[in-house]
Amino acid sequence: MHIITIANEKGGVGKTTVTVNLAAALGLHGSRVLVIDLDSQGHATEWLGVPKAQLPQDRSAYAVITRKAPIAQTLLSTHEAGVVLCGAHVLLAQAALELGSHVEGLFGLRDALAAELPFDYVLIDCPPAKGAVVFNALIAAQLVLAPVLSHALSLEGLGELIETVQRVKSRYSPGLLDPMMVINDYEGRASADRQVQEYLRQQFPHTLFQTMIGRDAPLRECFAARESIFRYRRTARSAAQFLALAHEIQEQLHATA
Numbered sequence: 723m724h725i726i727t728i729a730n731e732k733g734g735v736g737k738t739t740v741t742v743n744l745a746a747a748l749g750l751h752g753s754r755v756l757v758i759d760l761d762s763q764g765h766a767t768e769w770l771g772v773p774k775a776q777l778p779q780d781r782s783a784y785a786v787i788t789r790k791a792p793i794a795q796t797l798l799s800t801h802e803a804g805v806v807l808c809g810a811h812v813l814l815a816q817a818a819l820e821l822g823s824h825v826e827g828l829f830g831l832r833d834a835l836a837a838e839l840p841f842d843y844v845l846i847d848c849p850p851a852k853g854a855v856v857f858n859a860l861i862a863a864q865l866v867l868a869p870v871l872s873h874a875l876s877l878e879g880l881g882e883l884i885e886t887v888q889r890v891k892s893r894y895s896p897g898l899l900d901p902m903m904v905i906n907d908y909e910g911r912a913s914a915d916r917q918v919q920e921y922l923r924q925q926f927p928h929t930l931f932q933t934m935i936g937r938d939a940p941l942r943e944c945f946a947a948r949e950s951i952f953r954y955r956r957t958a959r960s961a962a963q964f965l966a967l968a969h970e971i972q973e974q975l976h977a978t979a
């Protein structure tokens with residue numbers, strides 16, 4: 723079971739967009755995928771068709787990371803082929819306080835995922851924050867995937883994320899891979915976007931996925947429809963890009979297995 727945490731402290735870079743559509747792409751490839759929504763905003767939960775307000779806390783990711791419920795009790799089926807959800811609860815917003823007081827609090831998710839679970843991939847959507855909830859996701863991960871926008875300002879904080887992942891690796895998680903980045907919302911006609919892409923390819927020759935997710939109107943719209951891009955518009959450019967990204971990730975993980 724491969725555990726991929728989608729993280730970037732910066733808000734609005736496409737963490738949830740990548741989580742949901744990458745999960746759907748992996749599901750279409752025939753994999754069994756679990757999405758864990760750790761963001762109290764619950765966007766991934768809603769996107770996968772589960773109204774956040776209707777989800778009881780003891781059947782949510784909040785209960786899993788605070789060790790109040792086994793993960794098996796929280797699994798919800800979704801309308802995306804092969805994709806199962808462990809949804810968010812508003813209490814996740816306060817979970818950091820509950821977890822932060824002692825070091826055990828950082829391992830709830832890793833311990834939960836040590837159970838025998840019927841999945842090939844687990845994708846964990848993080849809130850735009852740091853703190854104990856995100857640490858749970860970093861410590862549980864095999865691979866951290868950071869979406870970055872091809873705008874210079876979005877690169878702030880990236881160095882810090884990379885350092886944090888290295889620290890998690892050396893202290894808690896020797897098997898953790900180098901964090902990988904994927905450029906999102908790429909607008910190839912804009913020279914600023916091309917410059918940022920060139921800069922990133924130079925700086926991170928081995929940890930930046932070749933595939934980029936372009937700026938795509940249907941991708942923006944499909945959240946409102948509560949459908950992945952594959953259900954909403956199979957022919958959209960971003961649908962092909964997510965399939966390519968899924969393929970690259972599968973290759974990366976198998977190369978290091």
Ligand SMILES: Nc1ncnc2c1ncn2[C@@H]1O[C@H](COP(=O)(O)OP(=O)(O)OP(=O)(O)O)[C@@H](O)[C@H]1O
Nearest residue numbers: 733734735736737738739850907936937938941942
């Ligand atoms: N490639 C893209 N093309 C068009 N719109 C996009 C693209 N990627 C993301 N968006 C839009 O940008 C907004 C932010 O994306 P998203 O919610 O996935 O980011 P996020 O990192 O999860 O945000 P947060 O930090 O608040 O959790 C959304 O409205 C989404 O539809």
Ligand SMILES: [Mg+2]
Nearest residue numbers: 737738761765
């Ligand atoms: Mg999000």
